[in-house]
Amino acid sequence: MGFGGLVIASTALIDMYCCCGMWSVGREVFDRVCDRDVICWNTMVAGYVKNGNFFSAKELFDEMPERNVSSWNTVVDMYGKCGEVGLARSLFDEMPARDVISWNAMVSGYVKDGECDAARGLFDEMPKRNVVSWNGSDVKPNEVTVVAVLPACGHLGALDLGQWIHSYIRRNRVKMDVYVNTALIDMYGKCGSVEDARRVFDNAEMKDTFLCSTMIEVLAMHGKADEAFGVFDYMRRAGIKPSDITFVGLLKACSHVGLVEIGVEYFEMMSKDFELVPKVEHYGCLVDLLGRAGHLEKAYETIKSMPMEPHPIVWGTLLSACRIHCNVKLAEEVALHLIELEPQNCGHYVLLSNIYSKAGRWNEAAKLRKIMKEKGVMKKPGCSSIEVDNSVYEFFAGDCVHPRRKEIYETLDKIITRLKAEGYSPKTSSALHDVDIDEKEQTLLYHSEKLAAAFGLLNTNHKAPIRIVKNLRICDDCHVFMKMVSKYFGRSLIIRDCNRFHHFSDGSCSCCDYW
DNA sequence: CAGTGTTCCC
Numbered sequence: 001m002g003f004g005g006l007v008i009a010s011t012a013l014i015d016m017y018c019c020c021g022m023w024s025v026g027r028e029v030f031d032r033v034c035d036r037d038v039i040c041w042n043t044m045v046a047g048y049v050k051n052g053n054f055f056s057a058k059e060l061f062d063e064m065p066e067r068n069v070s071s072w073n074t075v076v077d078m079y080g081k082c083g084e085v086g087l088a089r090s091l092f093d094e095m096p097a098r099d100v101i102s103w104n105a106m107v108s109g110y111v112k113d114g115e116c117d118a119a120r121g122l123f124d125e126m127p128k129r130n131v132v133s134w135n136g137s138d139v140k141p142n143e144v145t146v147v148a149v150l151p152a153c154g155h156l157g158a159l160d161l162g163q164w165i166h167s168y169i170r171r172n173r174v175k176m177d178v179y180v181n182t183a184l185i186d187m188y189g190k191c192g193s194v195e196d197a198r199r200v201f202d203n204a205e206m207k208d209t210f211l212c213s214t215m216i217e218v219l220a221m222h223g224k225a226d227e228a229f230g231v232f233d234y235m236r237r238a239g240i241k242p243s244d245i246t247f248v249g250l251l252k253a254c255s256h257v258g259l260v261e262i263g264v265e266y267f268e269m270m271s272k273d274f275e276l277v278p279k280v281e282h283y284g285c286l287v288d289l290l291g292r293a294g295h296l297e298k299a300y301e302t303i304k305s306m307p308m309e310p311h312p313i314v315w316g317t318l319l320s321a322c323r324i325h326c327n328v329k330l331a332e333e334v335a336l337h338l339i340e341l342e343p344q345n346c347g348h349y350v351l352l353s354n355i356y357s358k359a360g361r362w363n364e365a366a367k368l369r370k371i372m373k374e375k376g377v378m379k380k381p382g383c384s385s386i387e388v389d390n391s392v393y394e395f396f397a398g399d400c401v402h403p404r405r406k407e408i409y410e411t412l413d414k415i416i417t418r419l420k421a422e423g424y425s426p427k428t429s430s431a432l433h434d435v436d437i438d439e440k441e442q443t444l445l446y447h448s449e450k451l452a453a454a455f456g457l458l459n460t461n462h463k464a465p466i467r468i469v470k471n472l473r474i475c476d477d478c479h480v481f482m483k484m485v486s487k488y489f490g491r492s493l494i495i496r497d498c499n500r501f502h503h504f505s506d507g508s509c510s511c512c513d514y515w
Numbered sequence: 516c517a518g519t520g521t522t523c524c525c
Binding site: 106145146279281 | 517519521
């Protein structure tokens with residue numbers, strides 16, 4: 001039986017089957033179509049991609065008697081999505097013509113692979129004027145392009161670049177749809193400018209669950225719990241249905257300022273009022289909320305009562321709480337379990353070792369480091385980055401490869417001398433090493449965020465805040481150090497660690513030392 | 516009837 005003449009109907013059928021996960025039935029229909037056109041082929045290729053059958057997709061693409069730009073776009077996007085960005089790029093270069101969708105697929109491929117520079121480069125390379133190619137497509141960056149690039153800016157903390165894209169959007173009348181606004185809020189939030197994020201939120205014509213959840217999440221990570229609750233109230237008044245992710249933001253908002261009861265209320269509200277089933281993320285937030293506030297036993301009980309398998313992240317959250325509250329006994333139990341689960345994750349060893357150090361139990365801390373060495377577990381280096389004149393500079397703990405190394409160390413030493421005169425004394429308990437005090441102090445004094453701060457003081461405008469992004473959590477000593485820098489050098493510093501933001505100004509931090 | 520984009524536990 002054949003479907004001659006019915007190519008349009010057959011194509012719709014193929015698409016339908018593939019969208020339901022029944023790609024093999026789709027393929028049967030495809031095989032019986034006599035007069036297959038390029039759209040029919042594309043639908044089948046895309047159908048394989050949707051079902052994760054990348055090998056068959058590429059095989060069918062290679063068999064195609066005729067291809068248009070969409071055919072190529074499908075496979076470029078497919079390779080980008082499965083992390084084969086090199087293959088995506090070679091197809092992108094090989095294709096006879098590219099439209100805006102081809103460029104967008106390639107840009108997002110780079111972003112997903114973490115190659116932010118390449119993504120930015122491609123954005124700049126895009127023909128900015130309307131070029132009429134063989135299929136008449138527009139290759140000017142559009143709203144999809146900016147949404148693909150903005151998360152990279154947020155990830156890097158590249159505020160200048162993000163602001164430049166925002167102005168590009170306005171200059172070129174790129175449509176400010178809900179995706180663009182959401183991406184802008186996220187970018188500004190992650191780059192430390194919560195005011196700009198709020199402005200975009202207030203001006204957004206259309207507000208949906210994504211946009212509001214993003215705003216709540218941003219306010220949460222900046223420690224602005226009341227404002228986050230306000231956005232949630234707005235959602236309820238406006239009839240915008242909260243999602244499980246909205247509640248992740250609300251729970252984080254509570255845990256960052258220690259609002260235990262309100263957090264528990266939100267947790268219960270999820271299922272009671274909104275029929276949302278708490279996921280492992282929500283339990284993770286709850287453990288953090290309880291543990292950080294000192295309710296370690298309750299946090300432990302929460303983990304034990306979770307309806308799903310506790311992910312290592314949840315245990316790690318409890319271990320962090322043990323560090324804050326110096327509970328060595330529970331920390332040992334949790335860490336041993338974690339090390340069993342993830343023997344190669346350096347974080348667990350380092351955290352327990354830091355807990356021993358904080359308790360003055362240097363022998364045990366040293367023993368743990370020995371175990372790390374024996375198992376070949378490498379300590380993840382602390383890395384801080386700072387954006388100056390549109391470039392992002394990275395610093396590592398004890399970094400000695402920067403071209404302006406000498407100048408940076410001299411500046412840092414001057415800052416340290418000045419702060420010591422004001423009463424700063426390095427908190428050596430934050431150091432992992434069981435070496436003598438002097439060496440311990442050296443390790444601590446050259447933590448990556450201190451190097452980045454020195455570089456910032458050296459290179460940025462005196463009025464602007466110094467914005468730093470760190471890959472790990474800021475240590476006690478750096479936290480004290482930054483507070484003092486803000487006081488005695490009259491500069492505000494905005495530091496994002498892997499957990500939240502710290503806004504330092506005039507000797508204090510926005511986290512009120514609750515972290 | 517095919518191809519590009521947004522939030523989330525450490």
